[in-house]
Amino acid sequence: MKRQSFLRVAGLAAAVSFSACKPSGSGGGGGGGAAGGGKLVVGFSQIGADNPWRTAETESVKAEAAKRGIELKFSDAQGQQEAQISAIRSFIAQGVSAIILAPKVETGWDAILKEVKAAKIPVVLVDRGVTVSDPTLFATLIASDFVAEGRMAGEWLVKKSGGKAGIIQLEGTTGAAPANDRKKGFEAAIAGSPDMKVLASQTGDFKRSDGKNVMEALIKAHGAAITAVYAHNDDMAIGAIQALEAAGRQPGKDVTVVSIDGMGFAFEAIKEGKLNCTVECNPLLGPMAFDAVAKALKGEELPKQLVQEDRLFDETNAPAELPNRKY
Numbered sequence: 452m453k454r455q456s457f458l459r460v461a462g463l464a465a466a467v468s469f470s471a472c473k474p475s476g477s478g479g480g481g482g483g484g485a486a487g488g489g490k491l492v493v494g495f496s497q498i499g500a501d502n503p504w505r506t507a508e509t510e511s512v513k514a515e516a517a518k519r520g521i522e523l524k525f526s527d528a529q530g531q532q533e534a535q536i537s538a539i540r541s542f543i544a545q546g547v548s549a550i551i552l553a554p555k556v557e558t559g560w561d562a563i564l565k566e567v568k569a570a571k572i573p574v575v576l577v578d579r580g581v582t583v584s585d586p587t588l589f590a591t592l593i594a595s596d597f598v599a600e601g602r603m604a605g606e607w608l609v610k611k612s613g614g615k616a617g618i619i620q621l622e623g624t625t626g627a628a629p630a631n632d633r634k635k636g637f638e639a640a641i642a643g644s645p646d647m648k649v650l651a652s653q654t655g656d657f658k659r660s661d662g663k664n665v666m667e668a669l670i671k672a673h674g675a676a677i678t679a680v681y682a683h684n685d686d687m688a689i690g691a692i693q694a695l696e697a698a699g700r701q702p703g704k705d706v707t708v709v710s711i712d713g714m715g716f717a718f719e720a721i722k723e724g725k726l727n728c729t730v731e732c733n734p735l736l737g738p739m740a741f742d743a744v745a746k747a748l749k750g751e752e753l754p755k756q757l758v759q760e761d762r763l764f765d766e767t768n769a770p771a772e773l774p775n776r777k778y
């Protein structure tokens with residue numbers, strides 16, 4: 452079953468399956484949370500720490516756990532889905548009450564999430580969705596609408612470029628929901644403009660260094676035909692800007708650069724005139740994640756996705772917003 456179809460069954464009472472869970476101290480397995488000696492114990496499986504967005508998300512979850520007096524068992528998978536699966540298995544063995552999961556890719560989660568469900572531990576997904584066979588394998592997903600983000604970026608670029616551009620698309624991690632959906636949304640937005648041409652679309656793995664390396668190679672291959680860059684995150688956009696400058700191009704002027712995340716450094720780049728536009732994607736998901744954990748543990752119904760609203764920033768509104776950025 453596709454992830455998108457889950458969103459159509461919003462409101463399914465997945466929490467019912469977890470209503471037997473108790474916060475802390477009630478014994479290992481079964482979501483008892485014995486590891487905390489009376490405290491609520493929650494496991495958090497994070498993908499890695501390879502860009503500032505992800506670090507901001509990790510800090511948000513850690514800070515919120517500390518604020519609520521929750522013991523957080525944190526695992527950094529260093530970019531490996533297998534390490535996330537092992538961490539989840541270890542959380543089950545440690546008897547956590549709930550699991551927060553930021554899944555690297557969309558697929559490959561069915562078996563481990565079935566193990567978690569059998570242990571009666573609710574799972575709250577943060578920032579990325581999964582494709583699973585059974586929607587009750589997770590309680591809710593707290594994330595942005597990545598298709599909408601891509602569409603906003605595409606519509607902005609069509610307007611900015613007057614419907615004519617030679618575009619390089621720097622994709623996020625292959626198989627990750629934001630890479631799949633931001634591509635889909637952007638390509639749909641430019642589909643009605645025949646002179647908006649994607650010259651090349653390659654992954655930069657959501658990393659600044661990869662974005663720079665890929666861009667260097669694509670500048671060699673496509674040269675002056677490149678008039679725009681669409682990067683699936685700000686970090687890759689900054690890498691692309693560095694590669695363009697090294698090649699004697701003027702990012703922000705002769706090459707329009709648009710990206711996603713809305714990080715503070717992207718606002719600085721807009722101020723400097725090197726980045727033209729960023730669509731925000733809020734990484735500060737800790738408070739919503741723990742609200743969802745609390746509800747799931749009480750057996751309350753949760754919608755299958757709690758959507759974050761995102762805004763678009765360019766030279767017209769970024770300078771005024773810059774002092775307010777929290778990430």
Ligand code: AHR
Pocket residue numbers: 502504505578579629657683684685711712732
């Ligand atoms: O899942 C959200 C995306 O993942 C962010 O856009 C990106 O910066 C991160 O790695």
